[in-house]
Structure formats: structure tokens, C-alpha cells
Amino acid sequence: MKALLLVLPAALGLAACHKSSVEPETxxxxxxxxxxQEFALHHRQQAQLPTAATPEVTVQMTELGYSYCPKDVYCVAPSMAWPTLAITDAQGRIQQLQLPRNAARPNYPSWxxxxxxxxxxxxxxxxxSRWEVERQLASQEMPLKKxxxxWFRLSRTNP
Incomplete structure (x- = not known):
């Protein structure tokens, strides 16, 4: 019984030191x-095209995966961001689209x-077309999804 009384506070102390990785909702x-036309989206933001009153298509960034290499640090993987999008049509049908992990390529600089x-x-x-981190980070600071x-562009093709 005494051992349990000693182990319990130690376990609680260790649990209290655990840093939470849950990001605040923004x-x-x-x-x-x-x-x-290009439009910019943040995590969990949506764009309605062409009007908000009667959108033909709505694009929402539902999830964002990323790898980030701080400046002046040697990293094995390059910095990149890959979104998961929900595309909703005028009838309310939703498609999930997960774009692959692609780093910037010198042969295709525009997308x-x-x-x-x-x-x-x-x-x-x-x-x-591109991504960036909006705020200035400290030298070893890692960005959050927010x-x-x-940046995206949605174009109609011939029916």
C-alpha cells in the first residue's frame, strides 16, 4: 500500500510535466x-466561388500536413505543406481531395x-501554387497549422 502511495504522486508529477501538442483552435x-484568380486559405478556412450568396463551388482546407526546417538548420526533409481539401458543389455534395507531399521544384516554379x-x-x-508561414518565427521555433x-486557383474547364 505504501508503494502505491509513493508511485501515484510520482506518476502524477510526470504527467503534469508532459507538454500538450494540441493547438488552440483558430x-x-x-x-x-x-x-x-488565386486565393489564399488558412487551416480550416473556406473559399466560396464565385459568390457567397450562391456558391458554385466551395473549397475548404480541412487538414494540413507539413514538415518544416528552420532557417540555418540542416534537415533531411525539405520544408513543405500538403493540404486536405473538401470540395463542395452547388448541390451540397462533398469530395475529399488530399494533395501529395510536394516540395518546390525549380522546373515548375509557378505551381x-x-x-x-x-x-x-x-x-x-x-x-x-505556393505556401508560406505568415508570421516571423524565432530561430528554432516551429510553426503551427494556423x-x-x-494559395490555390480554381478554373472551369470546357464542359
Missing amino acids: TFPAITAAFD LDTASVQANGRRYLLTY DFVL
Whole structure:
């Protein structure tokens, strides 16, 4: 019994020292974007195209994966961000789209990835062009999901 009384406070002390990795929830307002124009999204933010009143397509970043290498640090993996998007059509049908992990490539400087999306009886071309960390980080500080902003462009293709 005495051993249990000694082990319990030690376990509680160790549990109290455990750093939580849960990020605080940050909400960003929905935006309205035009077709064939770049728009920026944060984690859990959505863009309604072409109008908020009657959106033809809504693009929401539901999840964000990333690897980040701080400045002046040698890393095995390059810095990159890969989003998971929910594409909602005018009838409310939702498609999940997970873009692969792609680092910037010198041969294709204007985009990181593209995907074809079927919605509203037609095809759309989604272009993921770039990402950045919005705030200035300390030398060894790692960004949170809310610090990233990713740029996309959605284009209508011929029906």
C-alpha cells in the first residue's frame, strides 16, 4: 500500500510535466473568390466561388500536413505543406481531395500541384501554387497549422 502511495504522486508529477501538442483552435472567416484568380486559405478556412450568396463551388482546407526546417538548420526533409481539401458543389455534395507531399521544384516554379475535380456536371482544375508561414518565427521555433497560408486557383474547364 505504501508503494502505491509513493508511485501515484510520482506518476502524477510526470504527467503534469508532459507538454500538450494540441493547438488552440483558430477560426478564419470564409472568403469569396473568383474563378481563374488565386486565393489564399488558412487551416480550416473556406473559399466560396464565385459568390457567397450562391456558391458554385466551395473549397475548404480541412487538414494540413507539413514538415518544416528552420532557417540555418540542416534537415533531411525539405520544408513543405500538403493540404486536405473538401470540395463542395452547388448541390451540397462533398469530395475529399488530399494533395501529395510536394516540395518546390525549380522546373515548375509557378505551381506545386494540380488536380482535376468533377462537380456540378463539369470539370474544374485546381492549382496549388505556393505556401508560406505568415508570421516571423524565432530561430528554432516551429510553426503551427494556423501560421500557414496556402494559395490555390480554381478554373472551369470546357464542359
